[in-house]
Amino acid sequence: MAQFVRGLIFASLGSLIAGQTINTAKGPVAANKNTVAPAAAVVPASTTKSNFDWENVQLTPSVLANLTNLNLTDISLFNFPTAQSVSARSASTSQCKVFPGDAEWPSPIVWEILNLLSGDALIKTVPLAAPCFSSWPEYNATLCATITSLWNTPQLHVADPTSTQWPLWEDLTCLPPSLRSEATTCTLGGYASYSINVTNVAQIQLALNFARNLNLRLVVRSTGHDFAGKGIGAGALSLWTHNLNDLEFYPSYTYGSYSGPAFKLGAGVMTEDVYALAEANGVTAVGGECRTVGMAGGYIAGGGHSPMSSLVGMAADQVLSIEVVLPNGEFVTADANTNPDLFWALRGGGGSTFGVVTSLVIQAYPKVPVTTMTFDFTMSSTLSADTFWNGVRAYFTYFAVFPDAGTYGYFNIVPNGAGGYTFTFDPFWGGNMTKPQLQTLVAPFLKDLSDLGIPVAPVFTEYASLRPAWNASFPPENVGGWTNHAASRLFPRENFENATLLNETLAAVRYAIEGGAILVGYNIKSAVNPHANQNNSVNPAWRKTLTHFILPGLWDANATFATIQNVSETLTNDWIAKWRAVSPGAGSYFSEGDINEPDFQQAFYGSYYPQLYALKQQLDPYGLFYAPTGVGSEDWYVTGQIPYVPTQNGRLCRTS
Known part of the structure; x- marks a missing residue:
């Protein structure tokens, strides 16, 4: 569908360049896709490293020198920076990225030149659900029904150049109407205005130069599996790297x-x-x-x-x-x-x-064997709330023992529909373990549950290697929803080895769940590995943690933004605040953390943040790259935000 849409858009622009010429070193030539695109050269492959072939297709100064002037626009829009251009950018009084409707926004001709230079790779955004709306030329009731039926499958969004798997951060401006009663119109919202379907390095270089020289917002999107809207942005040029799949x-x-x-x-x-x-x-x-x-x-x-x-x-x-x-x-x-x-x-x-x-x-x-264990237990007329939570506490007491043996515990605590809660292993994962080895490891824990009067029926399954275990344990994820907003916490080892801290941690977890959240829990550690290069910028909290706990706050599909705001604020300032209080100085996982995390610099990056920020300023003095809660993001804001619902549907501006 994307190829068809692209063809419709740029066929109509073809007449704009008819008869135009480009001045090259060999004289003027007609401007068309055969003479302009792609603006790339194949550089000699390195003898010291093995690039993919498309990585050797690059934009070089000699390519640009051969395009000294376009009658349509200035070829300098695609130039690499010079000391003078960096100085001019630093002295600019522009506080915001250029936005659609601004006088400085590129004309259709300029966008078509970028398309030609990139080898017909530019895609003007059509929201994924646009076929559901008669206001869009793409309206197609049959296609809408297909899109709606597949909306929660990740593959649908992965195959689209702009769609995100978590549309809340786009601003919910174009959803299948049957999924949300307020979905009566379809606009671009927080989606990028254009995307480059990247298939070589030259296209990336062209896009970076173009966005930098024109002061456009730039975003990068691979699969759209993005918990905080880092791959979307209103008025942006997006680099869609999904097809770099060698x-x-x-x-x-x-x-x-x-x-x-x-x-x-x-x-x-x-x-x-x-x-x-x-x-x-x-x-x-x-x-x-x-x-x-x-x-x-x-x-x-x-x-x-x-x-x-x-x-x-x-x-x-x-x-x-x-x-x-x-x-x-x-x-x-x-x-x-x-x-x-x-x-x-x-x-x-x-x-x-x-x-x-x-x-x-x-x-x-x-290759290593894997054995998994699954079971659940639930509150009922014969299993009280206190007994249930004592069962959870029993598991917490093994949070050091199990990962130290190499395991990975993935579990959930969710409402059971009868006013109580259910604990489920999905699964308990024994990496490099046979079935007898895992059974021996967990036997004391199972006895503790039995002693508490919690009946469980564990199912152990042994696999020869990781892939069949993973394939059986983790079905395709459910995406495309907007009925929750999650935060996370990396609780350190001492929270489970110190009985007082363990009780305080359990109380904080119980408080949030009984307040209306659910828990997606990982009992995990980052193992010390002398055979890997662990000198990197991974949040230092990961080196001390025994958990990655994700806490989604919930609302229904037709909730108003006022309700979403209220739940999100409670999540940040009440539930997770208590988690932070019992784990001072710990952190949160950047990729699945709260977009509203206070002091995100410490929570997501720890003591490494000053070094990361300094390198960001050194490499990107132009302010080209921005992502919510990313390094340096405190220097920017998006206009028109609802507190605690910070969508990317707005103009990106500097804070000072």
């Missing part, structure tokens, strides 16, 4: 001090793709729980927790090298020896901040 396995790979199996991932590669290739080659990869997480995108950039983390550490710890386009348009390598500060920052310091990652290399591990 994936290679190297049985024997040597890089620096590492020698062993490895994967090279394009920026659009998803967890499910990596796990499949790992299984086919008899190795284990450190990846996410959710299928459509973009491994080389925000996942690793934010640190990346994994079912393997209690064994080998975070996903960011596994990275050997990274290819990245910097804010100035330069394409560079970052590793332990080349651009080491950048390498440190890109592994944990957040996405859409320091540049656009095109690919990275991660190490792999031998």
Whole structure:
């Protein structure tokens, strides 16, 4: 559908460039897609590293020199920065990014030139649900029915260049009407105005130069699996990297001090793709729980927790090298020896901040068995609330024992529909464990539950490797919803080894759930791994934690923004405030944290924040990259916000 829409848009603009010429070093030539696009050159492949072929397709000064002047617009809009241009930007009095409707907003001709230079890769945004609205040319009742039926499936949103899997942060301006009674109109809202369907490095460089020189907002989107709206933005030019999905396995790979199996991932590669290739080659990869997480995108950039983390550490710890386009348009390598500060920052310091990652290399591990355990228990006429919570406390007492043995406990506490709550393992994951080994490990915990009078019927399932265990344990995620807003906390080890702190932690958790939230819990740690490079910017709280607790506050599908605001404020200032109080100085997981987190710098980045901020100013003096709660985001704000519901539907402006 996107290709069809793109064709309709730019066919009508073709007449705008008819008869126009471009002055080149060889004289004037007619302006059309054969002579202008793509503005790229194939650079010689390096003998010291293995780029994907499309990474060698780059925008070079010589390419730009061959396009000295467009009769339609100034080719300098696509130039790399100079010292003079940086100085001019610093001296600019413009406090806001250029927005649609401004006099400085690029004309249709200028957008068409960008399209031609990028090889017909520009897509004008049509919201995913637009076929449901007669006000849009794309209106199609049959297509609307299909979109509506698939709305909660991640693949639908992944395949769209602009849609986000969590539309609350877009501002709910274009939803299938049958899913929300207030969805009577469809506008762009917080979606980007245009996207580049990225298939090579040159297109990224063109877009960065274009956005920087024209003072446009820029966003980067891979799969749209984004809990805080980092990949969307009103009036933005978006880089859609999802189709950079090359994936290679190297049985024997040597890089620096590492020698062993490895994967090279394009920026659009998803967890499910990596796990499949790992299984086919008899190795284990450190990846996410959710299928459509973009491994080389925000996942690793934010640190990346994994079912393997209690064994080998975070996903960011596994990275050997990274290819990245910097804010100035330069394409560079970052590793332990080349651009080491950048390498440190890109592994944990957040996405859409320091540049656009095109690919990275991660190490792999031998194939390991996995055994899972599932069971649940629920409040009922025979199981009181206090007994239920004593059962939860019994589990908490093992929060150090279990991850120290390499396990990963994934569980939920949710309302049971009868005024009580249900605890469910989804599952308890024993990495590198056989069934007898896991049964022996959990036997004391199961006895504690039995002694409390809590009957459980654990089901143990042994798998030969990670992928079949993951495939059976984690079905495709349910996305596209707007009925909750989540916060998270990384509770440190002492909260579970100190009886007083354990009781205070349990009381804070119980208070939030009985107040109306639900708990998505992970009993997990970031293992010390001498065979991985753990000198990175992953939040130091991860190195001390035994949990990643996510706490969603809830409302119904037709809730007003006033209700959403109220629940979100309660989440931040009441429920999670109590969690912060019993874990002072700890932190929260950047990728699944509260967009309203107070002192987000400390919570998401810890003691590393000053170093990250300094590097951000050094690499991006233009203010090109912005993401909510990202490094340096305190220097910007989005206009027209509802307190505690900070959508990206507004103009991006500097705070001072």
